[in-house]
Amino acid sequence: MSTARKNAVQTVVNREVVPPRIAGTKVSDYYASNVFNDSAMREFLSEDAYKAVKGAIKAGTKISREIADAVAAGMKSWAMKKGATSYTHWFQPLTGLTAEKHDMFFMPKGDGAVEVFSGDALVQQEPDASSFPSGGIRATFEARGYTAWDPGSPAFIMEIGDGKTLCIPTIFISYTGESLDYKAPLLKSSHFLEQAALPVVNMFDKEATRVVATLGWEQEYFLIDEALFYQRQDLMFAGRTVVGAAPQKGQQFEDHYFGSIPERVYAYMLDFETECHKLGIPVRTRHNEVAPAQFECAPMFEEVNVAVDHNSLLMDLMERIARRHKLRVLLHEKPFAGINGSGKHNNWSMSTDTGTNLLSPGKTPKNNLLFLTFFVNVIKAVNEYSDLLRASIASANNDHRLGANEAPPAIISVFTGSYMSDVLNEIEKRVSKGKYDEQSNANLKLDIHNKIPDVMLDNTDRNRTSPFAFTGNKFEFRAVGSSANCALPMTIMNAIVGKQLLDFKAEVDKLVKGGEVKEGAIMRVLRQYITDSKRVLFEGDGYSDAWEKEAKKRGLSNVKTTPYALDFYNSKKAKEVLVSTGIYTDRELEARVEILHHSYTLKIDAEARILADIATNQIMPAALTYMNNLLLNIKGLKEAGVAASSSKAQKEIVTEIALRVNAIKTAVDKMSVATDKAHHAKSTSDASKAYCDKVIPLFGEIRSNVDALESIIDDNIWPMPKYREMLFIR
Numbered sequence: 001m002s003t004a005r006k007n008a009v010q011t012v013v014n015r016e017v018v019p020p021r022i023a024g025t026k027v028s029d030y031y032a033s034n035v036f037n038d039s040a041m042r043e044f045l046s047e048d049a050y051k052a053v054k055g056a057i058k059a060g061t062k063i064s065r066e067i068a069d070a071v072a073a074g075m076k077s078w079a080m081k082k083g084a085t086s087y088t089h090w091f092q093p094l095t096g097l098t099a100e101k102h103d104m105f106f107m108p109k110g111d112g113a114v115e116v117f118s119g120d121a122l123v124q125q126e127p128d129a130s131s132f133p134s135g136g137i138r139a140t141f142e143a144r145g146y147t148a149w150d151p152g153s154p155a156f157i158m159e160i161g162d163g164k165t166l167c168i169p170t171i172f173i174s175y176t177g178e179s180l181d182y183k184a185p186l187l188k189s190s191h192f193l194e195q196a197a198l199p200v201v202n203m204f205d206k207e208a209t210r211v212v213a214t215l216g217w218e219q220e221y222f223l224i225d226e227a228l229f230y231q232r233q234d235l236m237f238a239g240r241t242v243v244g245a246a247p248q249k250g251q252q253f254e255d256h257y258f259g260s261i262p263e264r265v266y267a268y269m270l271d272f273e274t275e276c277h278k279l280g281i282p283v284r285t286r287h288n289e290v291a292p293a294q295f296e297c298a299p300m301f302e303e304v305n306v307a308v309d310h311n312s313l314l315m316d317l318m319e320r321i322a323r324r325h326k327l328r329v330l331l332h333e334k335p336f337a338g339i340n341g342s343g344k345h346n347n348w349s350m351s352t353d354t355g356t357n358l359l360s361p362g363k364t365p366k367n368n369l370l371f372l373t374f375f376v377n378v379i380k381a382v383n384e385y386s387d388l389l390r391a392s393i394a395s396a397n398n399d400h401r402l403g404a405n406e407a408p409p410a411i412i413s414v415f416t417g418s419y420m421s422d423v424l425n426e427i428e429k430r431v432s433k434g435k436y437d438e439q440s441n442a443n444l445k446l447d448i449h450n451k452i453p454d455v456m457l458d459n460t461d462r463n464r465t466s467p468f469a470f471t472g473n474k475f476e477f478r479a480v481g482s483s484a485n486c487a488l489p490m491t492i493m494n495a496i497v498g499k500q501l502l503d504f505k506a507e508v509d510k511l512v513k514g515g516e517v518k519e520g521a522i523m524r525v526l527r528q529y530i531t532d533s534k535r536v537l538f539e540g541d542g543y544s545d546a547w548e549k550e551a552k553k554r555g556l557s558n559v560k561t562t563p564y565a566l567d568f569y570n571s572k573k574a575k576e577v578l579v580s581t582g583i584y585t586d587r588e589l590e591a592r593v594e595i596l597h598h599s600y601t602l603k604i605d606a607e608a609r610i611l612a613d614i615a616t617n618q619i620m621p622a623a624l625t626y627m628n629n630l631l632l633n634i635k636g637l638k639e640a641g642v643a644a645s646s647s648k649a650q651k652e653i654v655t656e657i658a659l660r661v662n663a664i665k666t667a668v669d670k671m672s673v674a675t676d677k678a679h680h681a682k683s684t685s686d687a688s689k690a691y692c693d694k695v696i697p698l699f700g701e702i703r704s705n706v707d708a709l710e711s712i713i714d715d716n717i718w719p720m721p722k723y724r725e726m727l728f729i730r
Helices: 003-013 038-044 047-059 065-081 119-123 183-201 233-238 263-278 304-324 365-392 418-430 438-451 487-513 518-532 545-554 562-570 572-578 586-639 644-679 684-712 723-728
Strands: 086-090 102-104 106-109 112-115 145-149 156-160 163-174 211-225 283-288 294-299 327-330 344-352 468-470 475-477
Touching: 003 211, 003 723, 038 047, 038 065, 047 065, 065 119, 065 163, 119 145, 163 183, 183 211, 183 304, 183 344, 183 365, 183 487, 211 304, 211 487, 211 723, 233 586, 263 283, 263 294, 263 304, 263 327, 294 304, 304 327, 304 487, 344 487, 365 418, 365 468, 365 487, 365 518, 365 562, 365 572, 418 518, 487 518, 487 572, 562 572, 562 586, 562 684, 572 586, 586 644, 586 684, 644 684
Parallel strands: 086 163
Antiparallel strands: 086 102, 106 112, 145 163, 156 163, 211 294, 211 327, 211 344, 283 294, 344 475, 468 475
C-alpha cells in the first residue's frame, strides 16, 4: 500500500489503550459535581436569591438586577471554589454548533487584582452577531447582538485540560430583538405548549399547575482512529467518505450489534460518560450499533430545554475526549456508503407537576381518558402538520439516510402498535355521532381501561421503519439526524401539539355549552380526530415500495431532498402554527429558511470540491500509475516473445482503467460547470435546488467509477485508507 496509508495503518495497529479518567467507583459520588444545581444554589445563594431563581425556572418570573448581583456573587464563589478562573455565555447559534467567548473573573485594582462577576455580566453579554448565520437579519456593519441568561438550564463548569470555565446557558438575539439561535424559539414553544396543554389537563386534574415537554435522545455515532482520519480529506472536511468501495465484510453478518465493546472504545466511553455525569448529563446506556465501528449512548428523560442543552454539550464532549484517545467521532448521518447510517431518536412526551406522564396509560378510566386525549391529539397534530415535521429534520446529511432501508422514510407516518390500534378502532366504531349516551360511553371507558395494560412496552411491538412511533409512554421521532440540534424538531413538535390542543379545547367547550356532558364531548371529538387522522396511521413496512404507493393515495408527502422539504416552511399552515403563536416572527422564520438553504449549498459545494480534488489528485494518478505498470508488463512480455494471448487480462484491465479515468475526468468537468451555475442562481432556494438536481447526481457517477478502480488497482498503489481499515482496525 502507499507509504502514508501503510504508516497510518501501522500506527493504528500499535496503539495502546488510553486509561479513562474515572472520577470514582460510584457515579453518585460525583454526579452533577460541576453543575450549579439546586443543592449548590441552596449553599451559595441567599434565601431571596434562591427563591428568585426558582421562581424564574418554574413560573418565568423576572429577576431584578439587585438579585442578579447576588446570584452572580454566589455563582462566582461556587465556580472559584471549583477552580474556575473565567466565565462564558454558552449559546447555540444557527451554525448547529455551540459558541462561547471567555472572560476572566479578575479585574486590575491598584497594584493588584480582584475577582469580580456582576449581575450585568451574568444576565447579558454582547457577542458579534454579524459573524454568525442570520439569514439577512444582521449585516456585516450591524454587529451588535446579545446573549441573555436562561435560568431554566443550570450553569456548569467545563474542564478543558487543566483549565476550568463557568458556562452560563443563554439565548442569542440580535440588537433588534430577533432570535439568532435554537434555544429562544424552543423556550417559546415550550411555554406555548404549556399554556395550551394545562387547560386540557385541568379538565381531568385540577391540581396540576405546570405541563412540561420531556425529551430523551439516543445518540448514534462512528469512531475511527485519527491516523486513518487524517489520511481521508473527505472525512476531515465533509465528515463522510465521498468515495470508497464496500468491504468484503460489512454488517451483513449482524455480529457487531450489541456485541462486545472493543477495549479502546470502552475506555473512551467510560471517559466521556464520566465527564457527562460531572455535568449532570444522565447518560446511562452504551452499546455497539448495527454497523461496524458504530455505537450509541442514551440518557434518562429530562425537561426538553435541559435535554437539548445536554445533547449539544455531549456532542462537544465526545469530539474533544475522542482526541485524548487518538480517535475521531463521526456524527455525520452517513459517513460510509452501503452500511447503516446514524440517527438521533428523539423520545418526546409531556408531564405535569403532579407526576403524571400524559402519554402513559393510567390505572383508572378517568386517567385513561386523560391519556387518550393527549395520545389522539398528538396523532392529529402529526396528521395536520406532517410536512413541518419533515422540514424540521431536513439537511444535506440526513438526505443520505432517510428512506435508505436503514432509517425511517421521508414519508411521515405514525405507528401506534396493535393494542392501541384496536383501542382507536373501538372508539371510532362505538362512539355515536348523536347525543351523548351515558351508559354506552361509560362502558367504553371501562373497556378502554381494561384494554390498556399498565406496561405498554411489553404489549406494543416496535417498528423501526416508522418515523414517528408510540413506544408505550412516549412518541419516538426516529427521523432526526445524528448531527442535528434537537431543538428545531422539538420546537416544531411543541408548536404543532400546542396548536392542536388549543383547537381541541375549543371544540370540546363548544359541545359542552351546547348541552353535551364533558366526557361525552371529549370522546366525540376524539372519535372525529381518529377518523380524520387515519391516513397518517401505518403499522407496516415503511421501507416497502407498496407503502410509497399507498402513502401517495392517502395524500401524504414523500419529499426526499432538503431543498424541497424546506418549502414547507413557506406554507400558510406553517405561518399559522409558528408565527401566529409567537414562536417565530415572520422575519425570523424567513431567515431560518434562508440559512438552511444556504447551509445546504455550502455543504454540497464543499463536497463537490473535495470529490473533484480526490478524484483528480489522488485517484487518477494512482490509476494511471497502475495502468503504466501494466503497459510495461505487456511490453516486456512481447519483447520476451511471449504469446500475445498471455497478456489478455492485462490489456482488459488497461482498457477498463482508461475508460473509467476518462469517465471520471468528464464527470468532474461537468460537475465544475454545474456547481458554477448553481453558485450563480438568483436565490438561495434556487441555488440549493440546483445543487440538489444538477450537482449531486454527478457525485454518484464519479464515485461509481472511483470505487470500481479501487477494486482493480494494486493495493500497494491505492492512496487512501479503505473501508476495511477504517471500520475494522481498532
